[in-house]
Amino acid sequence: MTYSGVVKVGGPADVHELTDLMISKVAVGPMDNNCYLLRCRATGEQLLIDAANDTGTLLRLIGEDSIASVVTTHRHGDHWQALADVVASTGARTYAGRYDAEGIPVPTDVPVEDGDVIRVGRVELTARHLVGHTPGSIALVYDDPHGPPHVFTGDCLFPGGIGNTRKDPDAFASLIGDVESKLFDRLPDETWVYPGHGRDTTLGAERPHLPEWHARGW
Template sequence: MTYTGDVQVGGPADVRELPKLTIYKLAVGPYDNDAYLLRCAETGDGVLIDAAAEADRLLALIADEPISSIVTTHRHGDHWQALEQVAKVTGAQVVAHPLDAPALPVPVDREVADGDRIAVGVVTLEVIHLRGHTPGSIALLYDGGGAGQHLFTGDSLFPGGVGNTEGDPIRFEQLYTDVSERIFDRLPDETWVYPGHGKDTTLGAERPSLPEWKARGW
């Protein structure tokens, strides 16, 4: 079946099969968060992005297969409600940016900065630090070569705009600048965006609206 990224809380995961990586997107309640399980096609190793909630459903998705890391994109509580339980059951290392790590409910095993790499079996994810939504928000980029670029943005980029900066013009300028320079200026329009809530998008679909976002300030 064709991957769409349209998932509902309580419903099944949507699955995208790439040559070297399989991506599972699962919506969890109560805040309609998106959690992503990435699994290496060659080794079977997995990485979970945002153990947001509903640990039982996340563990059912992981099943009996290994995961080496759980990456938390930022410190807001709706993105780590299931972190403690999933980490305990799987033994996976907990990964986050140092500026957001102290707010998580469990110790962070590995702190990552902009440009660092996180292994998913034989492939890697590049960490992109995006300040503004929180000080330590990160996105994760999988460069699939011929299979395209796949960007997991947490709450820093959505269809229709950047993440919430609570009306703070300094934080908005940080986030807008980082998203512009570290994402739109370097990645092609075909880059697929997997956000922390709601539907997916592409950079090409959002790029024409950048001036509008800057003008409105959110």
């Protein structure tokens, strides 16, 4: 079946099959968070992005092959409610942005800096530090050698705008600046965007709207 990126709480995962990587997207409650399971097709190693909630749902998605690691995109509580239980069940290494790690009540094994590489099997993900939604939010970029890039943006970029900066003009300027310089300026329009909530998008679909985002300030 063709991947749509449309999932709902209590529903099945949607699977995006790439040449070297399988991406399974599932929604969990109560805030309709997206969680992403990445599986290296060459080695079978798996990585989870955001153990947001619904431990049972996530462990069923992970399956018997378990996970080697789990990345938390940022410190907000709706993105780590199931983290402690998932780590206890799998023994996974934990990753988070260095400047958000102290706000996550599960120890971070690997504090992540901008430009750090996180591996799942033979696949490499490059972390991008995006400041404004939180001090240490990270996005993960997979530069697919067989097609367009894929980026997991947490709560920093959605269809229709950047993440919530709480009407703080400095936070807004920081986040939109980082999103532009580290994502839009470096990656092509075909780049697939997987956000922390809701539907997927592409950089090409969002790029024409950057001026209006600047103008409205959110």
